[in-house]
Amino acid sequence: MTAPDTKLDQTGALEHGDPFRTQRLRAMGMLLGQIVLGIVLLLFWQGASGRMVDNFFISNPLDVGARLLGWTLDGSIFAHIWATVYATMMGFFIGAIGGAVLGVWLGVSPIASRLLNPYLNALNALPKVALAPLFVLWFGLGIESKIALAAVLVLFLVFLNTFAGVREVDQDLIDGARLMRATRMQVIVKVIIPSAMSWVFAGLRISVPYALIGAVLGEMIAANRGLGYLVQFSGAQFDTAGVFAVLIVIALLAVALNFLVDTVQSRIERWRIVSR
């Protein structure tokens, strides 16, 4: 989300004497503003709690912080984080690979894609969360059912993007490669897949939060560890501070995952970056 902002800053700053210095100052100013806003919101929360709204419903930052600190010190939170991260990552990879393979395969086989079209549409329209009970039946209460739920959510998103990307490949590039005696396999590997890569990444990018959603939801339905379990458990105990503490951890996790995807994407798509 920061990339477009800095680019605007660059163009705006060009008119000034030292564009890089101006740009740095602006970026720092913005960061400062963001920190101040955060502090103000926390103070407001702290102030409102117990005065405007019952502490029971919204807890307060100090209690939430204490809960986070306590969980960190006794180490109990890490097992939950690890369970969720593991389910998210495994679900993400399985879903991503499955979706990409399916997308490329159907993208290059018009007959298969037309044949399967209505069924895929129906499956896609189905709220995947409704599959959770089935996954619990199939894969048990362990982490496998969470992985399955995350994977299914990711699979459809990545599949749809990959499929669209493969369909968008410039026919001239394919013809050109074929005239240079590329085999069908070479056309797929060296032209179609790299060309669809930015679409695949768009799919991966939007599916990261969904992998987390799948994992957390799975844990909320039936589990004995994981952040989803913890938020459910805290809620059941009427422990509002605990619920907020877990939410913060989940949000941080989501941000970290997005950052990871961005980093990987910029490595792989250097040609797109350098052109800017």
Next chain:
Amino acid sequence: MIDLRHVSKSFHKGRSVVDAVRDITLTIERNEIVAVIGPSGCGKSTLLNMIAGLYAPSYGQIIYKNTKVCDLNTDVGYMTQKDNLLPWRTVRDNVAFPLELAGVGKVERMARAKEVIDHVGLQGFEDRFPNELSGGMRKRVCLARMLLYGAQPALLDEPFAALDAQLKLSMHDLVLRLAAENRQTVVIVTHDLMEAVTLADRVVVCTRRPATVAVVQRIDLERPRDVLNVRFSNDFKGYYDALWERLRLEYQEDRV
């Protein structure tokens, strides 16, 4: 080498039919440079697409080396109007792409790519991506790529239209030298008469759409030609004026 026999091509767009090429009969000999010239949008590119086998003629047939062209003709090197470079590959990897497809080892591939990149004057740009280059440079990358794998015959679709005058001259020089070295058969589509007369053994003037052959002119200027000075000779002027007279008709009819 390439034999076009009563070739016609119509495109169907919904209910309307557009005739792009009508009844072209033309033989292109081995080692010959043929320039096809005509008004923009007259169907010249369609002709090249059919020679490359990208699509079949509606009527007539195209014979390549005594066999009918039915599928893609992978012998040809086709430099399309739009540069078909792979945007995620650097200049070097784009140029080496055909060799990579043929399974040539990396070391040899890179060495040969370097050679042709130097040939088209792009040394120092090997690690750039296509979208970092100007239109003219991209054209030169395409040319280098085609040179590298020695495709025969070469089909060039307005290859130098985007280049400035000086660069165009040096590219003409390059094409003539390479054609002589490799005994290259070249079919070049252009709307630049100067280019056509400078390069070609024969110039084929096409009418406006649907394209048919209006006149075929043999250019008997001696080779090797000096691309800079050949245009100032009297013979050149004679060919140029005669062809221009005929070509002008096509543009005039256009206006009526």
